[in-house]
Amino acid sequence: MKALTLLAAGDARIPDIPEPIPQPGELLLQVEMAGLCGTDLHSFRGRNAMLTYPRVLGHEIAATVLTGNAEISAGTHVTVSPYKSCGDCAPCRQGRENSCRYNQTLGVQRDGAIAERIAIPASKVYPSAMPLKSLCLTEPLTVGFHAVARGRVTSHDTVAVLGCGGIGLGAIAGAAAQGARVIAIDIDDAKLEVARLAGATDLINATNDTSAQLATLTANHGPDVIIEAIGLPATFRTAVEEVAFAGRVVYIGYASEPVAYETRLFVQKELDIMGSRNAQPKDFRAVMDMLEANRFPVDQAVTAIVPLDDAPSMLSKWSANPAAYTKIMIQMR
Numbered sequence: 374m375k376a377l378t379l380l381a382a383g384d385a386r387i388p389d390i391p392e393p394i395p396q397p398g399e400l401l402l403q404v405e406m407a408g409l410c411g412t413d414l415h416s417f418r419g420r421n422a423m424l425t426y427p428r429v430l431g432h433e434i435a436a437t438v439l440t441g442n443a444e445i446s447a448g449t450h451v452t453v454s455p456y457k458s459c460g461d462c463a464p465c466r467q468g469r470e471n472s473c474r475y476n477q478t479l480g481v482q483r484d485g486a487i488a489e490r491i492a493i494p495a496s497k498v499y500p501s502a503m504p505l506k507s508l509c510l511t512e513p514l515t516v517g518f519h520a521v522a523r524g525r526v527t528s529h530d531t532v533a534v535l536g537c538g539g540i541g542l543g544a545i546a547g548a549a550a551q552g553a554r555v556i557a558i559d560i561d562d563a564k565l566e567v568a569r570l571a572g573a574t575d576l577i578n579a580t581n582d583t584s585a586q587l588a589t590l591t592a593n594h595g596p597d598v599i600i601e602a603i604g605l606p607a608t609f610r611t612a613v614e615e616v617a618f619a620g621r622v623v624y625i626g627y628a629s630e631p632v633a634y635e636t637r638l639f640v641q642k643e644l645d646i647m648g649s650r651n652a653q654p655k656d657f658r659a660v661m662d663m664l665e666a667n668r669f670p671v672d673q674a675v676t677a678i679v680p681l682d683d684a685p686s687m688l689s690k691w692s693a694n695p696a697a698y699t700k701i702m703i704q705m706r
Contacts, residue, residue: 376429376488377684377703382419383692385685390429393492400495401440402451406509406678407487408433409691409701410539411604411626413480417688420629423481431487431703432479435508438498439490445500452508452661454497455479455486456651471519471651478651487684487703499657506678507664507671509702510539514660514669515652516625517543517602521551522656523649524598524623528552533587533596534573535612537564539674539700540625541602543660546571546669548600550659556590558583561696570670587615594618600649601625606632613638613646621645678702 376390395401413430415421432455441447458465458473465473479485501508517540526532532548534541537559548555549572556575557568565576577586587595595617601608604626612622613634622644639646663669676698679687684703691698 374489375681376484377431377681378427378429379416379424380427382426383417385417385430385688387681387685390488393490395440395492398494398496399492400438400442400445400498402434402436402453402491402493402498403439404434404436404486404488404491404705405450405505406435406705407431407703408509408513408539409684409688409703410513412478413688414691414695415627415629416481417692421481428480429484429486429488430480431485432481433509433512434486434491435505436486436491442495445495445498449500450502450505450508451498451500452511452657453479453486453493454499454652454654454657455512456497457483469653471653476651487681487705489705499661501661501665503661503664504671506675506702510669510671510674510700511657511660511664512652513539513700514543514546514664515656516540516649517545517600518547518656518659519652520544520600520602520623520625520649521547523647524600524621526551526553526598530554530597531556531591532598532600533558533615534568534600534602535608536602536626537561537568537699538602541600542568542571542674542699544600544602544625545573546663547659548572548598549574550663553598556587556596564699567670567673567699570673583611584615591617595620597621598623604628606630610634613644616642616644618642619644621647623647623649625649675700675702678704680704
């Protein structure tokens, strides 16, 4: 079968690879659509330290069950939680398997889902009658929802989200679902308009003076919560500098180089600074409830859908101009 495979940094191809053989407890799935995310872009650029080559990419999945079980029959449309945990490390024992010390995510530490067929444990499969595009968008949105949960967002909060890509849109929608006031920040006006449809109440184009605009919108207090969904040293610092005193900062993105902070702000503001990794089952259920109720602008959030044969060239285009794309999906058949 065909699969989108990174042979080396910058070298994506579609070779034939062996068909998967389901193990006990696994379902055989026909992949219908698969999304590309920032992790795939980092891997393509050779900046993902967790990845070894060759590697089949992809962990955002819409699929049809080919070989089911008593609970999920053949022909059912599903999405997938792409994380594998050990069950025995400290976070797993605390019920936080999403941050497992030995986590293996599809398309990163193990071969992924931009392949014609995959075998997946039944416990990781979520059935739904949603359109395939919505199913494919589920996983990236769950990452944003989990960041909102980490930030303990309530209806009393003003939340600023740095970055309106797929993950940032999930954070915006998740914060809006909690009743928070949401400020979306990006450098692209088109992405900001999608953010408005996802639930943002205020928009900031970061090519202007972000600090001044945040001060105006928050009466000089700063947002109660800032969620960083870009992964640049500058935005890592912005989150700490602009968040309110006694505020919460949640980092989703990875900075590809060391970040220098004015650590005085950590103490002076008495900040809660948190990382947010992957998602939990409750995040999948919350996102699917939102999508099934048509409370998210799915069509506007997807920038491009291309056939599998065009996926390598799409990665090159995305790498050359990352700001031009919000979400890219691969149509498998």
